[in-house]
Amino acid sequence: MTNIELLAENVKRGKSDIDEIYNKGYEDGKAEGGGTWDFTKYLTSMQLNASVVEITDNIYFDLSAFGTGLNYFASNVPFSCEKITVKLSDNTTSIQGAFSNFVNVAQDKLKEIEIIGSTGGITSFSSTFCRTNLERITSEIDFSSCTYNHNCFFNATSLKELRIKPNSIKISISFSSSSDLTDESINSIVNGYADMTGQTAPVLTVHATVKSKIIADDAKDDTDPTKRFWLRTLTSKNVTLA
């Protein structure tokens, strides 16, 4: 019986048996050597449920067959593994709430999210990375098409590392929960903004600790080789820092 057939059988019996499907897919993928939940690559839409709680190995989700929306894919799902990798469909246009977790925070061990494939076609990043224990997003995020990112990093209190495609941010964005962003991450955010001269000034909101770093950098002498010119860069791009 294939995983999909097994899934079908379980759907007939009710939601409580869905866990077997995940475990079957996981075991098959593991047997193939990759630890992949192989059934995911056949799915065109799906939201995870709490069955992943017991999976402690890092997980790779091949979602290349998904349609345009990855909305709420792993919303409120606590992971026992530290890293998940998600391969996006080329057609993905929204990942609203895809990795958010407001409910099962205490059990959640997930620290790293890797995204394979471009996010350059995604218009909505609303509430995407609202995850308290998340420390790293290890793929470059391209905000080029993003028109709505409200609460994208809300409650991302542990976030330290992320990379943003240079000149791709054109709207306001908030990192107000993230006090531990590394210098390289701050640099990436600043350089991630497009030049907004002649357009409505977007607002970059950061945590007080990060704002202090930016202001401290601005206070350095221009000849100081360690100066990053973060504030001057933002201002000249018509971005307001709050």
Place this chain on the structure above:
Amino acid sequence: MIIETINNQRVLTPDENMWLCNEGQKVVSDKVYLGIEANESDWTEITDERKQELEALWYEDATSGDSDTATVEDYQNALAEFGVAL
């Protein structure tokens, strides 16, 4: 609110015990460094009490609608899209 220009940088500072708020962007701040063409009038002063009210409202907004979990119907739809007959 104090509006200063320091080294060609416009800086907004609220009066004592007040905060700066840009309701349109859902931002409250203790100090704002304006973009070169940014409009000062986007920012108003609010009290600490108002700050807490707004942040509670925005938190509710952030967390509501984020409690979606997959239902049996979701799985059935997923299978139907895949062409699996139930």
